[in-house]
Amino acid sequence: MTARSLATGASSGERAASPSVWSRIWQNDAPGYLFLLPWFIGFLGLTIGPILTSLYLSFTHFDLLTAPRWAGADNYVRMFTNDAKFFASMRVTVFFVIFSVPLKLAFALAVALLLNRGMRGLPLYRALFYLPSLLGASVAIAILWRQIFAGDGLVNQVLALFGIQGPSWISNPNTSLWTLIFLSIWQFGSPMIIFLAGLRQIPQDMYEAASLDGAGRWRQFWKITLPLLTPVVFFNAIIQTIEAFKSFTPAFIISGGTGNPINSTLFYTLYLYQEAFGYFRMGYASALAWVLLAIVGLFTAFSFLTSKYWVHYDD
Amino acid sequence: MTIEPMRLTVVTETNSAKRLRKRIFSVVAHVLLISASIVMLYPLLWMLSASFRPENEIFNATSLWPSSWSLDAYFRGWNGLRVSFGTFFINSFIISILSVIGNVAACSMAAFAFARLEFRGRRFWFAMMLMTLMLPYQVTLIPQYVLFLNLGWVNTTLPLVVPKFLAADAFFIFLMVQFFRGIPKELDEAAVMDGCSPWRVYWKIMLPLSTPVLATAAIFTFIWTWDDFFGPLIYLSDMRQYTVMLGLRSFTDSTGLSDYGGLFAMSVLSLVPIFLFFLFFQRLLIEGIATTGMKR
The missing domain is CATH 1.20.5 (Single alpha-helices involved in coiled-coils or other helix-helix interfaces)
Incomplete structure (x- = not known):
């Protein structure tokens, strides 16, 4: 009986119509919805419901203790006209995204290209380069990073061997954000693995043909490898950018939750956390979340729209 | 010539x-x-x-080999806070293992529905599921917190675990749908002909044939839950409930500045479970990333 509920390709009118509409619905649709039930509850209760609620809250003042008070567009107006910290956090986040993502991807691609040339020991190298990616999200690594770039940390000890007196990278507002960018680049392993998988898809005979036509390695890279790899570049860029926008833990640990020195590591997510769980301005924090959603959404839409001009798809 | x-x-x-x-x-x-x-x-x-060095040697050596080995830092760190790290490790293990069970069960059920069952609205719900992949968690964060607060769940592990049983991490649904679609349909068609119910097809055919993807999902769920800092940070305030990550953070706040050895020792210990996964399931992890493009 339930045979028809499985996607066996049998069209629904094949057998005699069931006696009642309800029993037909039960046979055809019920198993699917029953299997989906846990996800469905989560989707309504933890995703759709909260999204709508958060949109509503962004137009209110809400401190968790008293009921939300309608505020109209106050939160948004304040954000864009009278909140230096909002702009500071935006600047920090955009700076972080603009520098960490391309550098990370460039590094990942360079190493993948090197490894792809039939290097012996590829599995070992791949594993070693992947390890930081796997461990990197941990608080332990953020703690390690804080020590490495401290005034008396590992980096300065190494520099001292060469007679260079390094600054305290963490507490200097000019360099503090770069330590976080560095931490992100250090974790280039997983985009590298994705690049490696992409490189393996490129047919080898294209290179042989190009080689016979006298194209050197450099030309082969620009004319064959890179164009054929653009879908993977695109994918990696989207994923890494969204991840970079959401990054929270390293900045929190390294700055002790403050985003200092002088807001130089105040990631947008960190500012949102401070507003929500430090000052309990839940309405304002919801508005911040919606602005973040708008930015990530616009970025994604923009990427997909422009992708047809530079991403090469096989026809 | x-x-x-x-x-x-x-x-x-x-x-x-x-x-x-x-x-x-x-x-x-x-x-x-x-x-x-x-x-x-x-x-x-x-x-x-550094975690094996005598305390006075941590900061004046760039070499990797300690002049003498000592486990002092581990003992100091283990009991460095009001609550011992043993409690944090137990808490982290409980949360991570429950998350693995919930995630694998709920996501594989949803994935089975999307990959193999035919029902009205399937394409629509599948598209909805894909949309949630892109959603920054900050958008749902505050209403979820309010919800859990009203349920009286704040300062328990429930807000960290229950969403996993509701397949909240849609990424794994997507991962499993991809895998299920690769399993020959003839297998479950034959079973259905023999009178198997969808549940039996799922339980007796799909799951046994999908161990690689289930293992990948289980390992990544474990690692991500183990590493999670933000969730425990906002939901857990009683130190006896803390996870390892929160314990480490408290350590940096209080004694960490005076006892770097203990801090490093506990940091090293916190990485051990992840490192073990890396050691034994490296292939699976790397293949998982290569075929699905996982973020880390």
């Missing part, structure tokens, strides 16, 4: 030149890769060795 041997020598010369160039390239590449690995792994090894 004299021309032919000459041409031959020219050919062999260019061949050997080519081989030489290839060799040089390979040596240079290996040197580059090895030095890059050393630079990348040096901080990790340094932390490992």
Whole structure:
């Protein structure tokens, strides 16, 4: 009986119509919805419901203790006209995204290209380069990073061997954000693995043909490898950018939750956390979340729209 | 007659030149890769060795080999806070293992529905599921917090675990749908012909054939839950409930500045479970990333 509920390709009118509409619905649709039930509850209760609620809250003042008070567009107006910290956090986040993502991807691609040339020991190298990616999200690594770039940390000890007196990278507002960018680049392993998988898809005979036509390695890279790899570049860029926008833990640990020195590591997510769980301005924090959603959404839409001009798809 | 041997020598010369160039390239590449690995792994090894050093030696040595080995830092760190790290480890394990069970069960059920069952609205719900992949968690954060607060769940582990049983991490649904679609349909069609219910098809055919993807999902769920800092940070305030990550953070706030040895020792311990997964399931992890493009 339930045979028809499985996607066996049998069209629904094949057998005699069931006696009642309800029993037909039960046979055809019920198993699917029953299997989906846990996800469905989560989707309504933890995703759709909260999204709508958060949109509503962004137009209110809400401190968790008293009921939300309608505020109209106050939160948004304040954000864009009278909140230096909002702009500071935006600047920090955009700076972080603009520098960490391309550098990370460039590094990942360079190493993948090197490894792809039939290097012996590829599995070992791949594993070693992947390890930081796997461990990197941990608080332990953020703690390690804080020590490495401290005034008396590992980096300065190494520099001292060469007679260079390094600054305290963490507490200097000019360099503090770069330590976080560095931490992100250090974790280039997983985009590298994705690049490696992409490189393996490129047919080898294209290179042989190009080689016979006298194209050197450099030309082969620009004319064959890179164009054929653009879908993977695109994918990696989207994923890494969204991840970079959401990054929270390293900045929190390294700055002790403050985003200092002088807001130089105040990631947008960190500012949102401070507003929500430090000052309990839940309405304002919801508005911040919606602005973040708008930015990530616009970025994604923009990427997909422009992708047809530079991403090469096989026809 | 004299021309032919000459041409031959020219050919062999260019061949050997080519081989030489290839060799040089390979040596240079290996040197580059090895030095890059050393630079990348040096901080990790340094932390490992720092955790075994006597306290006074941590900051005035760049070398990796301690002059004398000591486990002091581990004992100091283990009991460095009001609550012992043993409690944090137990809490983290409980949360991570429950998350694995919930995630694998709920996501595989949803994935089975999307991949194999036919029902009205399937395409629509599938598209909805894909949309949630892109959603920054900050958008749902505050209403979820309010919800859990009203349920009286704040300062319990429920807000960290229950969403996993509701397949909240849609990424894994997507991962499993991809895998299920690769399993030949003839197998479950035959079972259905024999009168198998969808549940039996799911339980007896799909799940046993999907162990690689289930294992990948289980391992990544464990690692991500183990590493999670934000969730425990906002939901857990009683130190006896803390996870390892929260324990480490408290350590940096209080005694960490005076006891770097203990802090490093606990940091190293916190990485051990992840490192073990790396050691034993490396293939699975790397293949998981290569085929699905996972973020880390």
